Amino acid sequence: MTATHSFSSLIPDVILDAVESTGLWSDSRIYPLNSYENRVYQIGIEDAAPVIAKFYRPGRWSEAQIREEHQTLLTLKAAGVPVVAPLEFNGDSLLRHNEMFFCLSPRLVGQHPEADNLDQLYQLGELIGQLHKTLTTTPFKERINVSPLSQMQESAKQILSGRTLFEDTPLPAALQLPEKLKPVYQQQIATLHALCENRINAYWPSKLRPIHGDCHRSNLMLHNEQFHLLDFDDCQNGVAVQDLWLHITQTENPRQQLSEMIEGYESHLPFDTRELDLIDVFKCVRIISYAAWLQNRWHDPAFVKAFTWFGSEDYWLNHLNELKNCELEWGGMSK
Structure with a gap:
């Protein structure tokens, strides 16, 4: 995959053509x-409720990986787990239009969890x-x-090299x-990596x-007094605490928040509290990977418009400060 913008051909007519290729008839409203x-x-x-159309970024996941995501959602829905599963057309949920994979799902209206x-x-x-x-x-x-x-390691290497994953040319x-900040960054990464x-x-x-895999507040919706899980784009084999720690909003004393989540979790499965010591690890990785992600996606005009603050010296100084705070707060999540 090159740095050419993946979604440049996704104009309104193409979006509507893709949706209508399923047999649905659009009223031409696109939000x-x-x-x-x-x-x-x-x-x-x-004459029907709106649907949600998701067009997958080309080259990010393979067809087999997307199909596994869909099958997982359909399995969860059949088991009574409140998720938003893709709609099936002629027995298939993964659709293709103009060589781009997409799917349709029901619209869910509600609110995100309160911090x-x-x-x-x-x-x-x-x-x-x-x-x-x-x-399980x-x-x-x-x-x-x-x-x-x-x-x-991969994210830090990319940031230090100034090159994206897509082509071997400098950003x-x-x-x-x-x-001038690279020696400090290297030392900070080395410290956090050792921890x-x-x-x-x-x-x-x-x-x-x-x-x-990415269970933050925006991927949950309270609908009809029940929370539903959205967007399984990052589903993976991982650690249970990965799906819990992003809901911690208190840094001084997260114990009460963790206690409530673990108590709810254990109504279905036992939770190994040794995993709490991994929260600091996942926090560090998320901060570093986020900066690398922004670099990797900078060929996409949507990122240029949405993240105007990215790349300035102030941004990198704040990023270094975040990493330093990770070191200073090490152990705070699990204490």
């Missing part, structure tokens, strides 16, 4: 939804426990296995980590489990 990795739209349908709401945190723990229990016997065969140290200088490696060596589960 872009908040998605950067893929392209997601609400599409009005004649710090302990009752909702308990409910989220229940839902994640239900999810993990349902998938069916590990992913096509999706990735989480590997925090490798992910950290514009304005998007690169300034040369993460020690934590992983102290405990890492003997077996990974299928998880959502």
Whole structure:
């Protein structure tokens, strides 16, 4: 895949043609939804409820990996887990138009979870426990296995090199980590890598489990008094705590929030509290990977418009400060 913009051909007529290729008849209303990795739209349908059309970023996942995501969602729905599963047309949920994979799903209206709401945190723990229990016997065969140290190394290497994953040419200088900050960055990464490696060596589960993989507040919706899980684009074989820690909003004393989620989780599955010591690892990796992700996607005009602040010296100084805070707060999540 080159740095050519993947979605440049996805104009309104193409979007509507794709949707109508399923046999649905659009009323021509298209509302872009908040998605950067893929392209997601609400599409009005004649004499029916709108549908959500998701066009997958070319080259990110293989067909087999996307099909495994869909099959997982259909399995979860059949088991009574509240998820938004893709619609099937002639027995298939993964569709193709102009060489681009897409799917349609029902529209779900509701609210995202409230930060710090302990009752909702308990409910989220229940839902994640239900999810993990349902998938216990069916590990992913096509999706990735989480590997925090490798992910950290690859992301940091990219940032230091100033080159994206897509082509072996430098990024514009304005998007690169300034040369004068590279020694500090290298030292900070080395420190965090050593801390993460020690934590992983102290405990890492003997077996990974299928998880959502990106279970933040925006991927949950409260609908008819029940939370539903959205967007399984990052589903993977991972660690249970990966689907829990992103809901922690308190840094001084996260114990109460963790306690509520774990109590809800254990209504379906036992939770190994040794995993709490891995929260700091996943937090570090997420911060580093996010910066690398922005660099990798900079050929996409949507990123240029949405992340105007990216790449400045102030951005990189703030990024370094985030990493330093990770070191200073090390252990705070699990204490």
